[in-house]
Amino acid sequence: MSLTELDGPRIEPASGGPAKQLVILLHGYGADGNDLIGLGRSWAPLLPDAAFVSPNAPNACAMSPMGREWFPLSFRDAEEYSRGVAEAKPILNGFIDSELKRYSLAEGSLALVGFSQGTMMSLAVGLSREKPPKAILGYSGALAESEFAADIGEKGPNILLIHGDMDQVIPVEALTMAREHLTALGLSVESHIAKGVGHGIDQEGLMLGGGFLKNALTPQTAS
Template sequence: MSLKYLELKNTSENCSKLIFILHGYGADSNDLFSIATYWQRFLPDAFFCVPNAPNSCQVNPAGFEWFDLMQTDNDKITQESLVSLEKLQEIIDQKLDDLKIEHNKLILVGFSQGTMMSIQYAIRQKKKIAGVLGYSGKIYNYELLEKELISKPRMRFLHGNIDEIVPIDEMYKSVEFLKKKDFEVDCKAYEGLGHSISPDGLSDGLDFIKNLTS
């Protein structure tokens, strides 16, 4: 079954970039749709797509998950993530085709588990996408990343230094790993910020997106 999603169409006549925003564990597309509405004012040529993850969340049945964080079997977690990636691949391919946009104009933005999915999606593409912007996230499965690594798009990670869900050290570990793999990647930490996105983070993320496709 195809993923359900919210979309926000470009306001200019020319649609020249596609931005997918992926929510975190137990959330849904409504949680991050406000990011699209805010950024649209500055990115009139962008088409935004904010999908729900395919599975009902085990902890919060009103929300969704890309894979079950309560699962203790790592093989099952990996399989769930791969199934979700295939469903994500399907909807992204369809949108790129519908809008007649090339992969190098595709940007993935993720929060927490959505960042994990964005990274894994991006590195497995035969055609390199424009980039990945990750909030409060990390690489979830290093072994899987190395196994599927084909492409090395630009990445930027933004993270609160008192994040209690995904400790900031996890972000630094991910960045160092990617640098060793010759990715163009950087990061920024925000003082006093927990597991969330700050106004400064939204502005810094917007600047990253503008620079990707300018």
């Protein structure tokens, strides 16, 4: 697959005008772009000038033939995660570049949103780009890559991590580990642990995510 062949469901700005922000939604293992595009429908009233796109991951999922994967999973350990995101990063970076060009936008108008494996990709790619996105929102994920530029804390994006405390797929401790590592790099990291929530997104997490994106992407006017 070439770097520009990723695609998936899209939502154009609710305002009907040209896009002023771009939100890229990265689904989890065994799903596809349709799994997360509904987030864009929920957040469109908050971000009426934003375009949303939820690309299908590049590979057919070995464990779920109807779904897609950013990289294979067998052992679900740190080494596999790190190797997987490293192999998938060029494809996602190429897609991000093409989407910014499509909408004539710069990285300061971009947000990456991920779920599970998509969160691993959002953090690994977003924090290693020469010009990082404005915001990264990660649900139920983990930090799969830990080596970033020394100055990432100075130019890095706003980050919000949300995780259910009953998650049996990726333990909630993954949020704590990611937050501690990223904060040590000087990055601004907010977090929320959803009580009684498993490997998914509840209504509170949806609302917190939308508010976070609105604050990050929408210019604030002085009162």
